[in-house]
Amino acid sequence: MTFPAELKYSKDHEWVKMLDGATALVGITDFAQSELGDLVFINLPQEGDDVTADEAFCDVESVKAVSDVVSPVTGVVEEANTELEDEPQKLNEDPYGAWIAKIKDISAFGELLSAEEYEAFIEKK
Amino acid sequence: MGSYIPNTRAQREEMLSAVGVSRVEDLFAAVPHEMLLEHLDLPAGLSELEVRRAVEAMAAKNKVYGTVLRGAGAYRHFIPSVVKSVISREELVTAYTPYQAEVSQGILQAIFEYQTMICALTGMEVSNASVYDGSTAAAEAIAMCRDRKKNKALVSACADPQTIAVMRTYCFGSGMELEVVPAKDGRTDLEALKAALTADAACVYLQQPNFFGNIEDAKAAGEAVHAAGAKYIMGCNPIALAVMETPAECGADIAVGEAQPLGLDLAFGGPYLGYMAANKAMFRKLPGRIVGQTHDVDGNVGYVLTLTAREQHIRREKASSNICSNQALCAFAAGVYLSAMGAEGLRQAAKLSMSKAHYLAAELAKIGLPRLHEGPFFHEFATKCDKPGAVLKALDEQGILGGLAVDGGILWCATEVVSKEEIDRAVAIIKEVC
DSSP: OOOOTTSEEOTTSEEEEEEETTEEEEEEOHHHHHHHOSEEEEEOOOTTOEEOTTSEEEEEEESSOEEEEEOSEEEEEEEEOTHHHHOTTHHHHOTTTSOOEEEEEEEEEOOOBOHHHHHHHHHHO | OOSOOOOOHHHHHHHHHHHTOSSGGGGGTTSOGGGSOSOOOOOOOOOHHHHHHHHHHHHTTSOOOSEEOOOTTOOOOOOOHHHHHHHTSHHHHTOOSOSOGGGOHHHHHHHHHHHHHHHHHHOOSEEOSOBSOHHHHHHHHHHHTOOSSOOEEEEETTSOHHHHHHHHHHHHHHTOEEEEEOEETTEEOHHHHHHHOOTTEEEEEEEESOTTSBOOOHHHHHHHHHHTTOEEEEEEOTTGGGTSOOTTTTTOSEEEEEOTTTTOOOGGGOSOOEEEEEOTTTGGGOOSOOEEEEEOTTSOEEEEEOOGGGSHHHHGGGOSOOOOOOOHHHHHHHHHHHHHHHHHHHHHHHHHHHHHHHHHHHHHHHTTOOBSSOSOBSSEEEEEOSOHHHHHHHHHHTTEEOOEEETTEEEEEOOTTSOHHHHHHHHHHHHHHO
16 A cells, blocks of 8 residues: 655545645545455546535446545646546556546645555554 | 246145245244234135136227327337247246346347347447337436536427427426427428527437428438537437438437337337437446446356446436336347348338338328328328318227327328228228218
């Protein structure tokens, strides 16, 4: 299980990589992808969608279940990673490289943990 | 199908003993004594002969016409006897949507083949395992096209009024707006359609042939729809597809329709069969069941339900449709019908229907019932008629179901099962009245 130190983490198992003060990439953590199992499809958000911290902004499908992906920030979707439409398995193979969306105009953050805090949070589960 | 289900006392005792009880009552031992009903207020049982007489008396109240000259959404076609013979097999007649693929390969394969044949008929890339009926398919199709920015569905006034009614019901629930595009001379008014294609138009539904039997300019409509950034849904009669341009050729994003003509009896309104097919860009939005083909661990071809995460029982409140089922037996019947008829047989049924209808139209025109509209039609057409009630009554008295009374006259239909003699006889009866 990996926890890249430069990222921030939410208790809903998403990671955030700040690109500048108001823009970030978001994705799901290694823990999330291992719990979800093989992902077969991601219902990406659309450019221009408003996202709100602690609310679902897209979902992922494994063979037998659909799971919400909760946004760790409040902002607007600048870009969705459309590569994942044809290759959803990248979320399993490379969860920190396979970003889901680039969010801009970030005005608020949900509760974000550091890599150590998140690792500890997972241990307790 | 077994109409006699043997269940001897010896068999019952064997079954009881296998589960470890001695009487049937023991199976209800878990029910508290005070909740058991001692007495049910039912009449005494009847003998088999008495039951047969009672049911036959009820059935005799139905009037089954020798000659049917009415369509308007449901059509009497020839059904080869192999259809009923195959679907009545006990292994298949009760088969429902199979969750346990490993014991349902037969029905799964049959549904997969039905889906394949629907794709062949419509030219589309993916078909689902069917839905309740053509109107449901149309309403589900407009729901597929809904988008965050586009909330309006356009439907031609020339679509079946029952389809429009079902669409209204769906839109009432989903909050989608439904706008009816007016007709002009029995066809969709393309200029009005273009005007209605505002930025919030998600999709347009066009019926082909339309409710009045007329053939629409489907390609031109499709171009207008796409130019406005909306999706194009065509609702086509599957028999007509044997001789017409496919929805795919007309640019449809989704093809739906009422597949009752494919081997299902009129049956007083149902059960019927809705088909839904889409191109690759839209197939993840298709509701209902989809059967897929795959390989098992030994490399053999196998069939399963696939893309199940779309469906309501998994996606729950996030599902875009509540359908997680299909019309298994009816879809199976349609598959058997298409296999039995083949492409050539289907083409023949279509051509015969067309020519009988055109003969009927010509003969009716001679006796003062000209067509209400101009232009090409398939097997249905509306004629002028000043006394529709009298005409239909006179036909009814002779065992003929005449056309459907509509605004301005009567909507007639003739299919391959109607003979020239039947048409001549009907025309003679009408001539007396008019």
